[in-house]
Amino acid sequence: MRPTPVNDRRAERARRTRPAVVVLHQVCPDNRYCLREIYAGMEEEGVPFGVEEAQTGSAAELAHAAAHASTLDVGVGVDAAGNICVHHAKLPPDAPALTGPPQHARSLGHNAARLVTGIPFKNVAQ
Amino acid sequence: MTLVVGVDIGNSTTEACAAEIGEDGAIRYLSEALTRTSGVKGTTENVAGVVDVVRRALTAAGRECGELDAVLVNEATPVISGLAMETITETIITESTMIGHNPETPGGVGLGMGSTVPFADLPGCVAGSAVICVIGAGVDFEDAAAGINAATARGVKVTGAVVHADDANLIANRLRHPIPIVDEVTLVEKVPLDMPAAVEVAEQGHAIRTLSNSYGIATVFELDAEQTRVIAPVARALVGNRSAVVVRTPAGDVTDRRIPAGSLTLIGEKTRHTVTMDAGAAHIMETARRVAPLADAVGEPGTHVGGMLARVRDTMSELTAMPVGEVRIRDVLAADTFVPQRVTGGLAGEFALENAVALAAMVRTSKGPMKLLAAELRDALGVDVLIAGVEADMAVLGALTTPGTDRPVAILDLGGGSTDAAVAADGTDIHSVHMAGAGDLVTKLIDSELGLDDLDLAEEIKKFPLAKAESFFHLRLEDGTVRFFDDPLPADTFARVVVLTDTGLHPIPTRHGVERIRQVRREAKRRVFVVNALRALERVAPGGNIRQIDFVVALGGSALDFEIPDMIADSLAEYGIVCGTGNVRGCQGPRNAVATGLVAGYALSTTYAGPVAVGTQSCAPRP
Structure with missing residues (x-):
């Protein structure tokens, strides 16, 4: 389910070595706000992230693939409907760390970052 | 051969010990059982629990109810303890001048000064004026940044x-x-506008330097000496924060007020003393020592302490059908503590640690409705029920079955509601005392000091060690060792401090670290159990001299705790006493002492064998 990135070796190498959370999302115009909120959550926590696009896959599948692509072992997956899943590379594929609807995008962004920094999760309900 | 069951009705558990006693007085212990006490100790509500525990002990021994010759119960005197917390300081922010909360991610670095302006009014500010922008709810971060950039470009x-x-x-x-x-300033709409203000954010890993310093604030706002005195509590409240806001309002200040706490009158047999709660625990305990033995205690009406003592009295009078006026408070234990309390007038839900005194009080009567209880038990079980002895005496007899003990021995019964001690010297008389304050008070202290507001969780923190979930697959325990798991830990425990209970990991929803929680837990135990152990032994020791006791055996539910017995043993080491957790009959640990003692006492009383050691099963004569 891994997407085929652009064949740019230098960019690819830089992407692999830079420590970052990977966000893997299906391309869908409705996801714009949701993605922006996820990025905002991670930026507020001060954790770097990279973004990649995918054609198919559920949020959990994308998140798991993203976690494996991430040097920090943390990935975020967003499906076409905007459902969000946060995954850790060391967790089993069917047991993601966190999942949530688009309304919780900001908190999930925070929590994806906190999965890296080792700070207790923010309450998703807010 | 006589088949008997000794039953100990305790504050929280009812324990039984089934045994056969031969013609020569030799005891053969058969089985034991344990259940929760039904109702308050020493009342007829206990029947259900006793019947249950007797049946279970007999089943474990493979015997029938019909074979039973007698059930022995202890003279269970109801001991009721009450707890009260009296906060003696309070921080009040009038006219909201300080935001002292500690958001996890403040932005930027440095100190800014200016007058407070709402975000919507930013375009109207004149160039050259210094402002602090107050951004309310609903403003998007990109709009906020664009607005501030635009204002800065105009020269504001x-x-x-x-x-x-x-x-x-x-x-x-x-x-x-x-x-x-x-x-994360939740009540941002309450920030006073058009007032001089200062915002300070320190670098990551640093604490603020200017606003946490009284003279720093004085410099920022050009205060004189008198005004600096008024602002000093603000600076103190901000110490250690990474970020802070101080708004100077003409009439506003933060006060650090001492609440007029109630007073407690301790009435001894010869003298009486009144002590105010805000004098602190040390002073209260010193006064209690001076008036000892305590005959009664009265709290000032209309205060927490007055209310608590009245509550304890009412409960006791209900149980024993004694008039309220005749119920006497026989012991009090005070402990200094602190309570995180929401700052009155705070804008971001700030908490301040306030000083408080926790007080445990205990009532005891010698006339519990035991006869009634025995009669009801007789009907329920259909066998003879004997009130076979005073609890403390029986506990000593039971404790002496611990291998390696001998008279003069003292027992420390560490329970939930009270700490009891008894001493048996070479003679036959046993001297005992009941002290207020035990496991329940420790739970209460842990709960309030950590600001949990969850007594069940506090109870778990008291009973089990801590760990921190460092990843999804490993925990670092409080002693520094690491434990790995095959299955991932639940997400709600991630990066949190957890309690390793017997039913799994329970996360503690606070920002306190492992070290802090551990320190609070150990301090609470020390202030209650170590203080009470020394106090109790001093009272029962011959001549008030703890050194006269050779052996101390810790019994009761709290003796099963993973650190309390060690803490007590440590503090008694300087008196040259052998102290340890009891091991009744060499196999029961600190449990079942009274039940075992009842059987041993019964065996003694029914046989004529001269001086007999009750301690061992072999009944070797004492020299």
Whole structure:
């Protein structure tokens, strides 16, 4: 389910070595706000992230693939409907760390970052 | 052969010990059982629990109810303890001048000064004026950053910002000229506007330097000596924070008020003393020592302490059908503590640690409705029920079955509601005392000091060790060792401090670290159990001299705790006493002492064998 990135070796190498959370999302115009909120959550926590696009896959599948692509072992997956899943590379594929609807995008962004920094999760309900 | 069951009705558990006693007085212990006490100890509500525990002990021994010759119960005197917490200081912010909360991610670095302006009014500010921008709820971070950038471009000096949402870094990252930003200010609409204010954010890993210093605030706001005195509590409240906002309002100040706490009158047999609660625990205990033995205690009406003592009295009078006026408080234990309390007038849900005194009080009567209880038990079980002895005496007899003990021995019964001690010297008489304050008070202290507001969790923190979930697959235990798991830990435990209970990991929803929680737990145990152990032994020791006791055996539910017995043993080491957790009959640990003692006492009383050691099963004569 891994997407085929652009064949740019230098960019690819830089992407692999830079420590970052990977966000893997299906391309869908409705996801714009949701993605922006996820990025905002991670930026507020001060954790770097990279973004990649995918054609198919559920949020959990994308998140798991993203976690494996991430040097920090943390990935975020967003499906076409905007459902969000946060995954850790060391967790089993069917047991993601966190999942949530688009309304919780900001908190999930925070929590994806906190999965890296080792700070207790923010309450998703807010 | 006689088949008997000794039953100990305790405050929280009812224990039984089944045994056969031969013609020569030799005891053969068959089985034991344990259940929760039904109702308050020493009342007829206990029947259900006793019947249950007797049946279970007999089943475990493979015997029938019909074979039973007698059930022995202890003279269970109801001991009721009550707890009260009296806060003696209070921080009040009048006219909201300080935001002292510690958001996890403030933005920017530095100190900004200016007058407070709402975000909507920013375009109307004149060029050259210094302002602090107050950004309310619902303003998007990109709009906020664009607005501030536009104002700065016009020549308005935006020197800092106060934000409602968790957006500080997002805004700071989008500014052309970074400014200090404090976020997550929940009541941002209450920040006074058009007032001089200062915003300070320290670098990561640092604490603020200017606003936590009284003279720093004085410099910022050009205060004179008198005004600096008024602002001093603000500086003190901000010490150690990474970010802070101080708004100077003409009439506003933060007061650090001492609440007029109630007073407690301790009435001894010969003298009486009144002591105010705000004098602190040490002073209260010193006074209690001076009036000892305590005959009664009265709290000032209309205060917490008055209410608590009245509550204890009422409960006791209900149980024993004694008039309220005749119920006497026989012991009190005070412990200094602190309570995190929401700051009155705070804007971001700030908490301040306030001093408090926790008080446990205990009532005891010698006339519990035991006869009634025995009669009801007789009907329920259909066998003879004997009230076979005073609890403390029986506990000593039971404790002496611990291998390696001998008279003069003292027992420390560490329970839930009270700490009891008894001493048996070479003679036959046993001297005992009941002290207020035990496991329940420890739970209460842990709960309030950590601000949990969850007594069940506090109870678990008391009973089980801590760990921190460092990843999804491993825990670092409080002693520094690491434990790995095959299955991932639940997400709600991630990066949190957890209690390793027997039913799994329970996360503690606070920002306290392992070290802090551990320290609170150990301090609470020390202030209650170690203080009470020394106090109790002093009272029962011959001549008040603890050194006269050779052996101390710790019994009761709290003796099963993983650190309390060690803490007591440590503190008694300097008196040259052998102290340890009891091991009744060499196999029961600190449990079942009274039940075993009842059987041993019964065996003694029914046989004529001269001086007999009750301690061992072999009944070797004592020299």
